[in-house]
Amino acid sequence: MPRSIRALAAVAAALALVSACNSASDQTSPGKPGGGGDRTVRGVSADSIKVGGIVSMTSAGGYSKKDTDLGAKARYLRANAEGGVNGRKIDYIGAEDDGQDPAKNLAAARKLVQQDKVFAVSPMSSVTFTGADFLEQEQVPTFGWGTLPSFCGPKFIYGFNGCLVPSPGGSINQTWPEGIGKVLGGKQGKSVAIIANDSDAGTFGIRTFRQGFTSAGFTVSYAKASVPASAVPSDWSAYVKDILGSNGGKAPDAVVSVMQTPNNIGLFTALKRAGYQGVLSDPTDYDPGLLAKDATKQALDGVHVLLQFEPFESDNPQMARFKADIKAAAGGQDVPLNMHMLTGYMSADLFLAIARKAGKDLTVASFQAAAQGFSDTGTLVGDRAEPEGQKDSFGCGALVQLKDGKYEVSVPFTCHEPIPFT
Template sequence: MAVAMASVLALALAACSSPGSTSAGVSGDTIKIGLVTSLTGTASTDFAESEAGAKARIALLNSKGGVNGRKLELVTADDQSTAAGVVTAVHQLVERDKVFGIIGMSTTLFSATKYLQKQNVPVTGAGFDGPEWGQKPNTNMFSTDPIDPSYPPTTIWGEFFKSIGVTRVAGIAFADIPSSSGSLKQVQSSVEAAGLKAAYTNVSIPYGTTDFTAVVLQMKKAKVDGYVCSCDKPTELALATAVKQAGLNAKGILSTAYAQSTLDDASIKVTVEDLYAYSYYVPYELHTKGTDAMLAALAKYDKKYEAGDIPGYGLSSGYLAADMMIKGLEKAGDKPTRASFISGLRTVKSYDADGVLPAPISFAPDQFGKSLSKPCNYFVQLVGDKFVPQPKVCGTLVKNS
C-alpha cells in the first residue's frame, strides 16, 4: 500500500510540473542517477563490479565540470539477483531516491521495465537480461549491446566458427533467463547461414548449473567440434572444464572469459587456454581513444583496478552504460527532462563511445528494435599468458530470419 501511495504522489507531482521545468532528480547543480545491479546473489559474480565502472565514468565527467554545469550523483540499489529484488530496487530508486534515470545492469531487469516505461524513466544498459530493450513501447530504454530475440541475427558468429574450422556447433542456454535462449537462437541462425550444423541445443540449463557430465556426453554423441554457452562465467567455465575432462576436441567461444580474472587464476587459465572469447567491445590491446580513456579512468577512480588489467564484462558494461547516460543528458539540454533525454538520445545515429564499440549503433526511432545492417564484432583467443585479438569480423543480417 505504501509503495502504491508513493507512486500516486510521484505522478501527481509530475503532473503539476510545467512543460519547461526539469525532471525528478535534477537540481541547479546536480543530477541524481540510479544504478540497479547485483551486489549480492548468484549474478553478483559478473555484475557487482558494474558499480565501480559506472562510478569511474561519472567521476571522470565530474572532474570536467559535469553536464551543463551539473555534476552527477550515483545511487546504487541491489537487486539481490532476483526478479522480486529488482522490482523493489527500481521502486526505491524512482520513488524514494527520486533519480532522474536508471543504469540497468541486472539479469532480472525485465521484471521492472513495464513500471519504468509507464514512469517514462530513461534507462541505459547492456540489454543482456531480456527481450524488452528493442520492443515497443519501451522507447525509454537504450542498450549498447541489445540481445533481443526479436532482433534479426547476423552472420558474424557463423563466419567466425567457420574461420576456426568448426563444422558442428553445440549451443547451451539458461531456461529461466529470456535473453539467454534468445541470443542462442541468434547464434544458431548465424551458424546455419554459414553452412554449418547446429548439431546440439540445450536451453533447459538451470541458472547456476556446474555439473555438465550428461550434457557433454550428448555433445560427444552429436559429434560437435565447437560450442557456445549463453551463460554467466561460472557456468561456462564449468562447461569448458567438462569438455576438456571428457577429451572432447571442441573449440569453445566463451561469453565472459575476456577478463583479467581469467589470466590471474591458474585453474581458470588452464581451462580457457586456446579457447576463444567474445569481446563485446574493441579489444583493449588495440588501444582506441575510447578504450584507452576507459582504462585510464578505471586506474584513477577504481581502487580495486590495477593499471593494465583487462576489465571484466560487468566493469566495462557499467562504465559504458554510464557513458550512454551522459550522452543522453548532453542531448537533453540545459533544462533536462526525462522526455527531452529520450527524444534527444533518439537523434543519435552513430554512437560508439569514441571507439569502444566495434561498430556504431543508432538510436534513431526508425532503428528502434533493429540491428545494424553492417554489424561487426571481435573475438580473442587465450594464447599463453595473454589474449590475442582475432581479425575483426563484420557481417550482414541473416536473410529470411
C-alpha cells in the same frame, strides 16, 4: 525458473498499473525550476542530474557483476571533470544489488524511482529484469547490456550496443558466427553445438543464435536451453555425452555456451576431460581476474570469448582513455580490467551522449526527443543509432582467446551486417 520469472513479471506489471494512479514519483510538479520551465523534473536540479544503477553485485552461485558499478562511476567522474552535461554534474548514487533475484530487481527499480528520485537508471546489468515494466511505466530512461528482451522494444530502455535479443522484424548480430567461422577457417560444412541455461533468456538466446549460425552456413547439431539456472550442475556427463554425439554420432566443430562463468568452467572442463578438441566459445569469460586461480585458468584456456566492444588489447585511443578513467575511479590503483567495467562505462556513455543532445532544458520528454534520430560513430562499440538500437544491435564485435595465461585477439573488432530475425 521460467515460470517464476513470468509470474514475477506479471506482478510487476500489476504493481506498475496500480502505482500509475498513486505514484510517489511524478515526472513533473509545480515548484522550483529544475530544467523544465516552471516544473520540477524528477532527479534534475539546476546543477545536477541524479542517476542510479541496478547490478548483480552478488548471486547465489557466487557470480558477480559488481565492477559494472565501477565502470559507470568512471565514466560519470570524467563527465563531471569535463564540466558535466550542459552545466549539470552527474550525481551518481551507485548501484543497487539485485542478487540476480527477480523480486529484488523489481524492488531495486522501485526504490531508485520512488525513494531516491533518479532521473535515469544506468547501468542496469543482471540476468533478470523484472523491473523493466515498472521503469517503462514510470518513464525512466534506462541503459544496460541489451541481452534481455526488455531492451528490445520499450521506449525508455536502451542497450548500450543495441538490442541483442530482438523480436521478429528486428535483426541479429552476426559477430559470433562470423568470428567462429574465421577461427575454423571457414563456415561451410562446419557444425556447432549451442547450450544455454533453462531460463527465458537462455531459451531466447538459443533461438537467436541458432538462426544466426544457420544463416552463416553452419550446421547446428545441438541447441538446447537445458542447464538449470538456479545452481551449477555437479555432474556434466549427460550434457557432454549429448554434445559429443550430436553431429551424426561425432563431435561438433565448435561448442558455444550462452552461460555465465561458473557453468562455463564446469562444462568446458568436462568436455576437455572427455577428449574434445574442437573450438570452445562463450560471451562472458573476458576477465583477467579469472586468471588468478590455476584451476580456472586451465579450464578456460583456449576458449574464444565473444566481445561486442573493442578488446582491452586494442590500440584505439578511446581504449587508452577508458583505462585511464577506470584507474582514476579506482583511486589511482591499477585494477584488472573486465567486461563488466566496460558494460557500466558504455551504458553511462550512451546516456550521457543523449542527455547532452537534449540540451539545457532537460526533461524526460526532451531526452526522448533527443534519442529520436541520435547517432554517433567510432565508439568502443562501433557506430550507434537510436531508436534503431531498440530493435537492432549495432553489429560490431571481436573474439579474444585465453592462451597460456593471457588474452589475445583472435578475431579483430569488426562490424558485420546484421541479418533479419524471423
